[in-house]
Amino acid sequence: MTSPSALQQAPRVPPPRNLFGLVVPPIILPVFLASADGTVVATALPSIAKSFGEVHNLSWVVIANLIAGTVAAPAYGRLGDLFGRRRMMIVSLLAFALASTLCAFAPSFGILLVGRVLQGLGGGGLMTMAQALVGEHVPTRQRGTFQGYLAANIVAGTTIGPVAGGLITQAWGWHAVFLTYLPLCAVAIALTLRLPHGVRGQGKASFDVIGVLLLACAVVPLLLAVTQLQQPDASAWPRIAILMLLTVAGVWALAWHLGRTPAPLLDVRLLRNPSFWRSDVMAACSGASLTALMTFLPIYLVAASGATPAEAGLMLIPLSGAVSSGSVVTGWLISRTGRTAIFPAVGLSITGLSLIFLALVAPWLSRAELAWVLAIGGLCQGSAMITAQITVQTVSSIGQLGAAAGSVQLARALGSAFGAAAAGAVLFGLLATLYPDTADLFAQMVREGPDVLNGLDPAHQAAVRTDVGNAFRGVFLTVAVFSTSIVLCASTMPARRL
Incomplete structure (x- = not known):
């Protein structure tokens, strides 16, 4: 590990009146790009399928990018600690732009797919470096406000992304x-x-290449396994079991390596810090909650309440x-408050109680009532990720801010x-167990869109909506479990003040 003596002194913090203009503009666009x-x-996938005819492999456009970005995030964090976070932000943006060009003109x-992997490798550093730059340039007590700006921008990017992608694709095609x-x-x-320029360590030899490779060996099979879990069938379970065994082996090898290398990808002492690992668990559960809701709520609103796709989008606002x-x-x-x-x-x-x-x-609520209940829970949901990011920065040294931010991402x-x-x-699983006929129809609707229901008689449509609404109770309870996990971690967090 790079010793404290190898680190430069912390940069002088600019006067508060200059802080917002100095720090926020450079990180807003990278965060927006990463989140959107x-x-x-995703909204351009149908047009991409039309161009190349690869309908069955289309999901890899998203999966390949997700895998590359997930592995790259902690690597950029460590590189930022070693060679400068501003410099690595620029490298990440250049890589993202070059990969985007390759994707646009892909023959x-x-x-x-190669372009999307490279785009993920470039884009994996955008969020990590933005968070680390806040920790580097903003005094501890003021970080909450600036992390709030970042969190709001993340949500804005995620929300605006589908609308922007649909409009651009419709007007100029997916290349645009x-x-x-x-x-x-x-x-x-x-x-x-x-x-x-900010803080950086000394020496190229300090970067843990083996750690990155072992991280990939753990992350890649795990993400492949969980993508197949989303709509499991009997034939998928052997593949999922093999992938999970590979994940366990990768995690064990990574843990063994981190405990023995002098300059690890992430300091094991940080991972053992109760506040640090609780923050990472909070970040994981926060991501799980929001992604599950944003992924399946549109389907619920269309399938169970009869909303159009446009109305479902508006209800998520x-x-x-x-x-x-x-x-x-x-x-x-x-x-x-500190x-x-x-x-x-x-x-x-x-949030957990609302879920x-x-x-x-939920089956007896109007669409407006449902939207308001979700909003109440969402207002409180926004506290988890920002607290996790601030906490890891607080318990980490100035020379580990990038690695800490990368672990959260x-x-x-x-x-x-x-x-x-x-x-x-x-x-x-609930649909297949309780309503097998509806399960097949629902899977077809997910693949082909809500128009599948239009061919059914009104009584059959009503029965399908009731079955889907009942099965969605399990989704709300699943997300409530994630919220409860955040409460447990936050309630037992040793680091409770700045």
């Missing part, structure tokens, strides 16, 4: 989706160059706005993948 990319491209589906990234990356690079607002308010409260863990401990209790309430009465990405898989497995 998956949803923007075949295979080249597009990737070309749109280029001017945004150029502006982001120009803004990042305004940041002063209160939830997205509440999560964003809750993040900003939490950040402000943390900066004002308290951290109390906010997710109380807030996620309210249990939905599991009990890794946890969040893995949690997001697991959350969607767990919710999907519960939903399809």
Whole structure:
């Protein structure tokens, strides 16, 4: 590990009146790109399928990018600690832009997949470096406010992404989706160059290449397994079992390596810190909760309440706005009070209760009532991720901010993948067990869209909506479990104040 003496002194913090203009503009665009990319491209998938005819392999456009970005996040964090976080942000933006160009002009589906992998390897550092730059340039007591800005921007990117992707694809085709990234990356690079140089360690030999490879050996089979869990069938279980065994072997090898290398990808002492690992668990559960809700709520609204896809999208706006607002308010409260863990401990209790309430009465709520209940839970949900990020920065040294931020992003990405898989497995499992006829129809509707229901007589449609609504109780309870896990971690967090 790089010793404290090998680290430069912490940079001088600019006067508070200059802090917002110095720090926020360079990190807003990278965070927006990182959060919007998956949803923007997802809306372009039908057009991509039409161009290349690879319908059965289409999901790999998203999966390949997710895997690459998940592995790259902690690697960028460590590289930022060693060679400068501003520098690595620029490297990440350049790699993301070059890969986007390759995707835009890909002559075949295979080249597009290569471009998406490279885009993930570049984009994996955007969020990590943004979080680390806040920790580097913003005083501890003020980080809550700035992390609130980041969290709000993440939600905004995730929400705007599908709309922007759909409009761009409809107007200019899917190629334009990737070309749109280029001017945004150029502006982001120009803004990042305004940041002063910060802290970095000494020596190229300190980077843990073997640790990154072992991390990939653990992450890749895990993400492949959880993507198959989302809609499991009998033939998939042997593959899932093999992938999980590979994951266990990869995690064991990574843990063994981190405990024995002098300069690990992530300091084992940090991982053993109760506040640090609880923060990572909170980040994972927060990602799982939001991803599960944002993935399956549109399906629920269309299949169970009869909303159109456009109406379902509009009904998610209160939830997205509440999560964003809750993040900003939490950040402000943390900066004002210096308290951290109390906010997710109380807030996620309210979120969990709102989800249990939905599991009990959702079929009898109007769409407006459902949207308001989701908004109440979302307002409190926004406290988890921001508290996790602030806590890991607080318990880490200035020379480990990138590695700490990378661990949170890794946890969040893995949690997001697991959350969607767990919710999907519960939903399809309940349908297959309780309503087998509806299960087949629902799977067809997920693949082909809500128009599948239009061919049914009104009585059959009503029965299907009732069955789906009842099965969705399990999804709400699953997300409530994630919220409860956050409450337990926050309630037992040793580091409770800045």
